[in-house]
Amino acid sequence: MEAAQDLNAARFQSLVRLLIVALLVVQLVLFPPLENEGACRALVAGYTLWAVFLTWAAWSGSRPLPQPWRLLPFDLVVLGAMLAMAGGFATPPGIRPLVDDAFFLIPVLAAFQTSPRVTAAMTGASGLAYLLAAQGAGTGAGWGRTALLVLSLLLLGAVCTALTRIQRDRVRSVGVLLERSRELLGQAMDAEERERRNLAEALHDEALQDVLAARQDLDEARGPDHREALDRADRALREAARRMRSVVGELHPAVLEHRGLAEAVQNLAEEAAQRGGFDVRVHLTPVPPSPYESIAFAAARELLHNVVKHAEATEVEVRLEAREGLLRLRVADDGRGLPPRAPDESVRSGHIGLASLRVRVETVGGRFRLEPRDPSGTAATVEIPLEPSAAADMTDPAEGD
Numbered sequence: 001m002e003a004a005q006d007l008n009a010a011r012f013q014s015l016v017r018l019l020i021v022a023l024l025v026v027q028l029v030l031f032p033p034l035e036n037e038g039a040c041r042a043l044v045a046g047y048t049l050w051a052v053f054l055t056w057a058a059w060s061g062s063r064p065l066p067q068p069w070r071l072l073p074f075d076l077v078v079l080g081a082m083l084a085m086a087g088g089f090a091t092p093p094g095i096r097p098l099v100d101d102a103f104f105l106i107p108v109l110a111a112f113q114t115s116p117r118v119t120a121a122m123t124g125a126s127g128l129a130y131l132l133a134a135q136g137a138g139t140g141a142g143w144g145r146t147a148l149l150v151l152s153l154l155l156l157g158a159v160c161t162a163l164t165r166i167q168r169d170r171v172r173s174v175g176v177l178l179e180r181s182r183e184l185l186g187q188a189m190d191a192e193e194r195e196r197r198n199l200a201e202a203l204h205d206e207a208l209q210d211v212l213a214a215r216q217d218l219d220e221a222r223g224p225d226h227r228e229a230l231d232r233a234d235r236a237l238r239e240a241a242r243r244m245r246s247v248v249g250e251l252h253p254a255v256l257e258h259r260g261l262a263e264a265v266q267n268l269a270e271e272a273a274q275r276g277g278f279d280v281r282v283h284l285t286p287v288p289p290s291p292y293e294s295i296a297f298a299a300a301r302e303l304l305h306n307v308v309k310h311a312e313a314t315e316v317e318v319r320l321e322a323r324e325g326l327l328r329l330r331v332a333d334d335g336r337g338l339p340p341r342a343p344d345e346s347v348r349s350g351h352i353g354l355a356s357l358r359v360r361v362e363t364v365g366g367r368f369r370l371e372p373r374d375p376s377g378t379a380a381t382v383e384i385p386l387e388p389s390a391a392a393d394m395t396d397p398a399e400g401d
Contacts, residue, residue: 005114005171006067007058007061008112009112009113009114010054010058011058011059012112013054013058013071013109013112014051014054014055014058014059015055016105016108016109016112017051017054017055017075017109018051018052018055019105020051020075020079020102020105021044021047021048021051023098023099023101023102023105024044024047024048024082024098024099024102025044025048026098027089027097027098027099028040028041028044031089031090031091031095031097031098032089032090033082033085033086033087033088033089033090034086034087034088034089034090035085035086035087035088036085036086036087039085040082040085040086043078043081043082043085044082047078050074054071069110069113069115069118072106072109072110072118072122073125075106075109076106076122076125076126076129079099079102079103079106079129079130079133080129080130080132080133081133082099083099083100083130083133083134084132084133086099096149100130100149103126103129103130103149103153104152104153104156106122106123106125106126107119107122107123107126107153107156107157107160107161108156108160109122110122110123110160110164111160111161111163111164111167113164114164114167114168114171115164115168116161116162116164116165116168118164119157119160119161119164120157120161122157123153123154123156123157123158123160123161124154124157126153126157127150127153127154127157130146130149130150130153131146131150134146202243206240206243210236210237210239210240210243211236211237211240213232213236214232214233214236214237214240256293256294256297260287260289260293261287261290261293261296261297261320262284262285262286262287262320264297264300265282265284265296265297265300265318265320265329266282266284268297268300268301268304269282269300269304269316269318270282272304272305272307272308272316273316275308276307276308276311276313276316278307278313278314278315278316278333279314279315279316280315280316280317280318281315281316281317281318282317282318282319282320283317283318283319283320283321284319284320284321285320285321285322286322287320287321287322287327288322288386290327290384290386290387291387291388292327292364292366292384292385292386293327295360295361295364295366295384296320296327296329296382296384298357298360299329299357299360299361299368299382300318300320300329300331302353302354302357303329303331303357303380303382304316304318304331305353306353306354307331307333307335310335310336310338311333311335311336311337311377311378312335312336313333313334313335313377314334314335315333315334316331316332316333316334317330317331317332317333318330318331319332322386325385325386325387326383326384326385326386327383327384327385327386328381328382328383329381329382329383329384330379330380330381330382331379331380332373332377332378332379332380333373333377333378333379334373334376334377335376335377335378336376336377337372337373337376337377337378338370338372338378354370357382361382361383361384364384364385364388365384365385365388366382366383366384366385367381367382367383368380368381368382368383369381
């Protein structure tokens, strides 16, 4: 990433350097120096060849380049040497030499480095170099005009330094986001294995134990007093079948395919209420078929799972509706609530349920919000466009997470 940034900096610097060359050439052609014209032309010719070579090397990528900031002092030396040797230029009264304007491009060159220190250092060096070269050459410009130009140069450099700092902070933020995305991607790639492990544990710890208990009861039923044992076996097998249907249904809900999203969410809410021991109120309105209803079902499953596991709620409300081109799901509880940074903390601890849900929802142009309830509890709202064409209308620049 750093190498790519250096290459981009070198490419843009090469274009600005060609602009400096153009200013120097125009200066020599239209307003030649009063002294050492031959030396000034030779200096500009050498600088032009050097600038063209750097441009070719930066854009072709055929030759390695030094770090871009190491080239900046040479630009400054060339401008200072030309100003010192020229002894002034044949410019009409009231017109500033173009060499003076070229000094203003040095902070711009440095600003591509995304290093505020480099930009500030080159700004100070430019001001000092111009001050020494202009007064040492005895151009007759006067201290007032020279001081005004140096002050303008320093102000421009300050602006470039501030912009460089902003750009650097943005680059760092992008780097942090990229690292988080990679971490989330790596955890998501392990999600299938974790789901299989969770399924195996659920079947082993619950359904399988019931089946084993039923087998033991059947063994006892071989004795003379077998009615009570057979009744226990029947209840155990029924419970095992119910739990296995519940587990399999959460992984692949047949009701979603055959009866629609509303009934699938109704079943999820009722099963969650049984597992969590809370009262659930479900408000459903007819929703049209949507290519994103599997995401809405996954959202309802994940949110209700979190309520069962963490909320310690006594009442839960589930609302599903479709209006204004959006599919809205809301799960609200009266439990202990979520800390403000709970989703971020859960990702760092390896639990990516809410984080992956947010990614899935936002990928299709939706929104996911977690809000505290008064006096206690949490309300989670998921909004998903009913059709893919509506995803572009979901973007809200005022919301960022």
